[in-house]
Amino acid sequence: MSNTAFEDEIRLGDRPLVVSDIDEVVLEFLSPFRAFLESRDHVLVPRSFRLTGNIVHRTTEQAASADAVKDMLDTFYATQDRWQTAALGAVETLRDLSTEADIIFLTAMPPRHAAARRALLDRLDLPYPLLASEDPKGPIVERLHGGRELPVVFIDDIARNLQSVQEHAPSCLLINLMANAEFRALAPAPDTCVHIAADWADAAIAIRAHFRR
Known part of the structure; x- marks a missing residue:
């Protein structure tokens, strides 16, 4: 839709x-989104031009799943006025x-x-x-x-x-x-x-x- x-x-x-x-x-977008991710114990690693696979947990370094990335983006957009x-x-x-x-x-x-x-x-x-x-x-x-x-x-x-x-x-x-x-x-x-x-x-x-x- x-x-x-x-x-x-x-x-x-x-x-x-x-x-x-x-x-x-x-x-x-990317700088505010990085700050948003850090507030959720994740970091965006600049390894390639994509989000999925490059968002990892700060402690475990485990990459977030595609569904988790989608959820993070959705939350970010819902609160974009606080970040962008x-x-x-x-x-x-x-x-x-x-x-x-x-x-x-x-x-x-x-x-x-x-x-x-x-x-x-x-x-x-x-x-x-x-x-x-x-x-x-x-x-x-x-x-x-x-x-x-x-x-x-x-x-x-x-x-x-x-x-x-x-x-x-x-x-x-x-x-x-x-x-x-x-x-x-x-x-x-x-x-x-x-x-x-x-x-x-x-x-x-x-x-x-x-x-x-």
């Missing part, structure tokens, strides 16, 4: 569209971009946590429309953009999400952005058509260049 039915409630202006992921892009903060430069950059483009957040998160995320985003001065879905992102971006002859941008930290959007919205500027440098080094490399942004300032330069084409 997803809350992408709320797509029908989104009204775009006659201007470019920026669709952005949230975790590790707009909000810090805005990524460096995200609030200011999106505020500036919002003067010339519509901005929509598309987060890969169980929709039951969307209300908690909405409250946190509002508190952090990130008031843009939010869609929470566990569905592939490409078809959602395609429906949002609707084939308009206007620039569209998609920002995400996960290669498969960028690839999904590339397949369904080929005119889209794809930007790979990730707040945590340690785990970014472990991430699969995105396709060559993807702009790898060092930070939000770098992303903004690429976005504005795309708008002017």
